[in-house]
């Protein structure tokens with residue numbers, strides 16, 4: 063039996079903030095009450111002056127490698143726990159071959175005793191074999207079926223909405239979709255190639271992968287969800303038009319859910335000048351107006367949750383011509399501090415942040431016993447010092463990528479401790495290297 067007592071914390075949970083102690087036994091929250099200081103425990107944290115949030119459940123976390131490696135997974139999840147992410151939903155990395163970068167059942171079994179935080183994986187659908195899913199031994203840990211409409215692999219890309227509809231109709235778990243229109247992206251790429259050759263200036267990325275193709279596909283996906291009366295999760299919305307479409311569908315009780323990556327709330331196309339190709343991400347980061355719409359989309363609950371969109375490409379992979387530069391960036395370690403900046407700017411309340419990084423993810427994907435600070439639930443928690451500022455530096459990045467898009471930026475709030483299933487897996491003050499605290503996520507379905 064192991065116990066942890068956290069005293070004097072400001073709990074942010076289910077729309078309210080209140081001071082309380084929390085007693086954790088064998089990984090689960092046993093008591094939430096203001097007067098627990100008399101209890102003896104193996105470990106004690108005095109959280110006076112700190113906020114206690116349910117840990118972030120990241121709906122988009124990838125290894126940016128089409129070959130799964132346990133070592134890489136453990137480095138990337140070290141970055142995640144340093145950023146207050148207690149559960150990751152692992153996305154595939156699909157290149158032109160048929161690889162997905164996701165662990166096979168046997169690799170997952172080997173990984174299980176070393177997990178730093180909790181894990182679920184996406185199952186990748188391909189348009190040729192719609193009905194074939196995973197090894198039954200890991201089926202219970204699949205968070206969703208992933209379908210890409212923009213991938214580079216012909217084997218996995220869904221070019222036809224008819225096939226998307228068939229997939230959604232067949233699938234017994236929620237289908238998560240990357241909604242963009244590959245033919246129009248290719249057409250745009252070709253037009254710019256005619257002018258610039260392969261060295262297309264990076265600011266054109268937001269035109270090549272512009273709002274129209276995202277919005278057209280999102281509209282079609284909303285239509286499929288309505289027709290089949292089934293939930294579809296739209297991965298990384300990026301523009302005003304998509305928010306307007308979702309808003310209008312929700313007026314008719316749409317079951318669609320959607321996420322946004324934290325960097326889309328920080329950056330806009332005006333940052334391409336300074337950040338260059340480091341900011342290349344798919345879908346493209348778009349205008350200031352799009353950024354404002356995404357913020358409003360969260361406030362109005364048209365966007366379900368915020369994810370990190372962690373894609374840890376190295377600086378070497380971020381070099382070359384427009385076509386060679388990898389799209390993606392390491393985000394997990396600084397996603398939550400970046401989101402907390404919107405609290406500092408008085409745009410988001412802490413209650414809304416908790417809703418968007420944790421509660422609503424647990425609800426959307428039916429995650430069992432997580433996502434809330436509740437008695438009986440697993441103790442996945444993050445302690446935040448809202449007034450402890452720090453400067454982001456490449457040398458502090460734990461991801462194998464070794465750099466951050468925020469290098470040199472000041473963040474006004476810090477993650478002080480991350481707790482996974484009752485174990486302190488990250489401390490800002492001390493070196494912690496704990497493995498084995500994480501579990502495979504389970505679902506109420």
Ligand SMILES: O=C1C[C@@H](C(=O)O)NC(=O)N1
Pocket residue numbers: 124126154155156240342343344345373389390391
């Ligand atoms: O959705 C994605 C996928 C990712 C990758 O390379 O895996 N890169 C991106 O920029 N966006």
